[in-house]
């Protein structure tokens with residue numbers, strides 16, 4: 001069968017795109033997703049994803065190159081691999097970013113149609129906010145958003161402490177002004193107390209519609225290109241290679257896989273393709289370049305009592321909390337465990353934020369850090385909002401089933417190191433501020449004796465990790481920009497009938513967690529398919 005559109009990847013951007021194409025444009029759509037359709041019921045519980053962050057059940061762990069600037073360390077690189085993609089496995093933070101993020105795309109990359117004023121209506125149209133009913137919020141949309149359904153004592157201490165350090169309370173980080181401290185909104189259903197992934201939000205709107213075919217556990221291996229037109233894809237399902245055809249193919253496989261599929265299909269830097277024996281069809285040097293991510297580094301302290309979530313998922317605590325959730329829909333299982341943050345700028349108290357510091361009320365580290373003993377405590381993790389470092393995604397080989405090679409590039413740029421160290425110093429000052437101070441037993445990391453720039457830089461190299469927001473590897477840009485892979489309407493240059501709608505389209509990373517922005521991008525980009 002020939003479809004109007006094939007969507008490669010059923011993640012955050014894929015699900016919203018599928019819904020819009022079928023419901024609003026009346027198209028016949030095939031969405032191919034590598035992961036399974038169903039998740040363990042625990043993943044629908046707000047706290048459930050934490051259990052699965054340490055496993056590979058619903059994650060693809062990509063391959064990171066050893067990073068010379070991190071003394072050879074290779075940090076971990078996860079991506080959601082299940083229907084809903086990142087939106088099914090993530091921490092559910094609902095954040096849009098700063099208006100300047102989007103205006104920058106238009107002003108500095110010629111991305112017409114991507115100003116904040118252009119994308120704001122799409123955030124609003126998707127949003128079903130249970131708490132905030134202001135002109136910049138939607139209350140009737142399918143994507144359920146709510147403030148945290150539970151807060152622990154450490155979170156409340158954080159909210160009380162930060163104003164005395166000059167950070168005002170901000171009741172709505174999505175109002176257009178991020179500065180200050182506050183609770184983060186989340187993509188959760190306030191009534192059912194369940195995760196609201198892109199699957200939960202958008203697919204019910206087209207449930208039972210015969211025009212939408214979703215095939216899961218189907219791995220797309222390459223694009224079919226005839227002349228200068230993309231006419232379909234090859235994919236492997238149940239060990240068999242199959243071909244599907246369509247007038248348009250939309251790549252929504254995420255920042256690591258979308259450039260891989262382009263390169264496997266002969267679209268990318270010609271010299272790199274030739275090295276892997278792939279005949280270049282379109283020499284697009286920007287494919288796989290410009291990788292950006294919000295990297296983060298923690299300050300960790302042990303507490304003198306139980307104010308957070310350490311041990312709440314074990315033994316009797318787990319049984320009590322589980323029953324509280326199942327029987328009364330309340331308690332710690334209704335939280336993601338990350339309830340509050342501060343957006344700050346250590347260089348200018350009046351300027352837009354350059355850092356986000358999360359309050360994680362437990363000892364929180366990536367799975368590659370194994371020499372720190374978890375205990376009751378708190379992690380203040382400092383995250384660069386607009387890193388200057390760049391990385392790449394490259395082919396490991398011409399075998400489509402091999403993962404790509406990711407060079408994350410974290411902290412390559414000296415300015416990123418300077419800003420991260422300034423953020424660590426600010427985060428450390430929280431430990432001396434009431435009422436956090438009274439709850440702290442001692443600083444664990446970097447350690448109270450680690451005070452010089454050199455000490456803190458060494459700590460960064462050992463601890464820096466992803467905040468899980470990779471973007472930029474097939475970015476849009478103006479016609480005369482040789483590194484632009486896409487035009488402003490997200491069409492791949494030099495190939496007819498091929499578009500990209502996922503996080504890889506962003507020219508620069510937004511100052512926000514990327515789930516809501518990428519869904520708004522896809523929601524907005526469908527508009528251009530109306531006109532062809």
Ligand SMILES: Cc1cc2nc3c(=O)[nH]c(=O)nc-3n(C[C@H](O)[C@H](O)[C@H](O)COP(=O)(O)OP(=O)(O)OC[C@H]3O[C@@H](n4cnc5c(N)ncnc54)[C@H](O)[C@@H]3O)c2cc1C
Pocket residue numbers: 008009010011012013014032033034035053078079080081082083084085086087089090091092093094095218219220221252253254255257467468469470502503504512513514515516518
């Ligand atoms: C652990 C984690 C926590 C996060 N926390 C947050 C958060 O709290 N808030 C927030 O806003 N953002 C968060 N993010 C980031 C956010 O979820 C992602 O930016 C977003 O989901 C990316 O959407 P996407 O459509 O670009 O790609 P994805 O959602 O990754 O979708 C791509 C899909 O394509 C599929 N796929 C890949 N290769 C193929 C192939 N060859 N063939 C077919 N299908 C394929 C994948 O399985 C996946 O389902 C988190 C991400 C992770 C991984």
